[in-house]
Amino acid sequence: MLMEIPAIYAVFKGGEVKTAPVNINGTDISFISEPAPTEYSADELDDRMPVLVADVRGLGKKELDDRLLMNMSFPGSDVWFLTPIKDVEDVFDCFMGSTVKLLVPYHMTRNDIVMEEAYEVTENCIPALFVSHGRVICRGEQTKDLASAIAEMERIGFAEIVVFDTDSTLSTDDWGSLHERHPGLIPFIRNRDGIAGDAGFQKIIYDL
Numbered sequence: 626m627l628m629e630i631p632a633i634y635a636v637f638k639g640g641e642v643k644t645a646p647v648n649i650n651g652t653d654i655s656f657i658s659e660p661a662p663t664e665y666s667a668d669e670l671d672d673r674m675p676v677l678v679a680d681v682r683g684l685g686k687k688e689l690d691d692r693l694l695m696n697m698s699f700p701g702s703d704v705w706f707l708t709p710i711k712d713v714e715d716v717f718d719c720f721m722g723s724t725v726k727l728l729v730p731y732h733m734t735r736n737d738i739v740m741e742e743a744y745e746v747t748e749n750c751i752p753a754l755f756v757s758h759g760r761v762i763c764r765g766e767q768t769k770d771l772a773s774a775i776a777e778m779e780r781i782g783f784a785e786i787v788v789f790d791t792d793s794t795l796s797t798d799d800w801g802s803l804h805e806r807h808p809g810l811i812p813f814i815r816n817r818d819g820i821a822g823d824a825g826f827q828k829i830i831y832d833l
Contacts, residue, residue, distance in 0.1 A: 626827075627826070627827065627828070627829065628674070628675075628827060628828045628829070629817070629828075629829055629831060630674070630675045630676065630677055630705065630811075630828060630830045630831070631665070631676055631830075631833040632676075632677040632678075632679060632707075632813065632830050632831060632832050632833060633663065633665055633676065633677070633678055633679070633833050634646070634647045634654065634656070634679045634681050635663065635678050635681060635693060635697065636681050636682045636690070636693065637682075637690060637692040637693040637696050637697075641662055641696070642662075642693065642696055642697050642698075643660035643661055643662055643663065644660055644661070644663040644665070645657060645658050645659065645660040646658065646832075647679075647681065649791045649792070649815070650791075651755070651757045651762060651766070651791060651792075652684075652730075652732060652755055652757075652766070652791075653685070654679065654681055654684050654685065655685070656681065665699065665833065666699075667699065667700065667701030667702040673701060673702060674701075674703070675702060675703045675704070675705045675725070675726065676699050676702040676704060676705065677705040677706075677728070678693075678697055678704055678705070678706050679707040679708075680693055680694075680706065680707060680709070683708045683709050684708070684709060684730070684733075686709075687709050687711075688709055688711075689708050689709055689710070689715055689718065689719065690708070691718065693708075694708070694718070694719060694721070694722040694724070695721070695722050697722065697723060698723055703725040703726070704722075704723045704724055704725055704726075705725065705727075705728060705751075705830075706719055706722075706726070706727055706728065707730070707753060708727075708728075708730075709733040710727070710729045710733060710734055710743070711734065711735050711739070712734075712739055712742075713739060713742040713743060713746060716729075716742075716743050716746060716750060717746070720747070720749070724749075725749065726749050726750075726751055727743075727747075727749060727750050727751070728750075728751050728752075728753040728787055729743055729750050729752055729753060730753045730755060731754050731755070731761070731763070731774070731778075732761075732762045732763055732764055732766075733764075736764075737777070740752060740778070741781050744781050744782050744783060750783075751783065751785050751786065751787055751811070752778045752783055752786050752787065753789055753813070754771070754774050754775070754778075754786065754787065754788050754789065755791055756771060756788055756789060756790050756791060756794075756795065757794070758792065758794055759795060759799070761774040771788070771803075772806075775788075775803075775810070779807070784809045785809045785810075785811055785828075786807070786809060787812075787813050787830065788803070788810055788811070789813040789830075790812065790813065790814055790815070791815075793814065793815055793816065800812060800824040800826075801824045801825075803824070804824045804825050804826055808826075808827075810826065811826065811828045811829065811830060812826055812829050812830065813829075813830040814829065814831050815831070815832050816831065816832065
């Protein structure tokens with residue numbers, strides 16, 4: 626059964642967590658409108674379902690926003706947190722809040738050793754590969770082939786890897802091929818009705 630995970634783009638402002646839609650250009654994420662108090666609430670289900678919270682201020686400043694971390698709360702949901710991770714100390718900090726799963730943007734880590742350390746210290750870290758024009762964005766805004774970046778994460782040992790298709794350039798065939806070779810991938814797509822839904826993945830993240 627497909628698990629659909631809604632993504633909300635959040636900031637801690639004026640003493641509370643606020644959200645709004647965003648524009649995304651490669652690794653740059655900016656609000657389209659003034660963030661407002663979030664109206665997200667979990668459906669009343671027997672099982673807790675995840676919600677992905679993207680740290681917009683942190684991603685822009687390339688530094689974890691600890692105010693958002695400590696104040697975000699979504700009763701009935703398990704929080705998956707997408708925020709900059711420079712080193713393993715940031716990993717430890719993120720689990721001081723309500724984070725259940727931590728998405729680690731590959732391009733924001735200090736080096737590949739950080740990914741290895743994150744894997745070693747907790748099973749609740751998931752690499753997040755930001756993809757633009759079909760290629761993975763790396764440190765210094767360089768790019769690399771998606772298949773080789775996935776293979777790199779799999780060599781470390783990660784069973785799940787998020788592929789964030791920031792500009793919706795991956796085709797139906799692309800997603801189908803990726804799922805065939807890497808069944809543990811989790812697509813992150815901007816549109817809930819996006820093409821990844823037909824590729825057989827077990828989990829998909831989509832913009833709420």
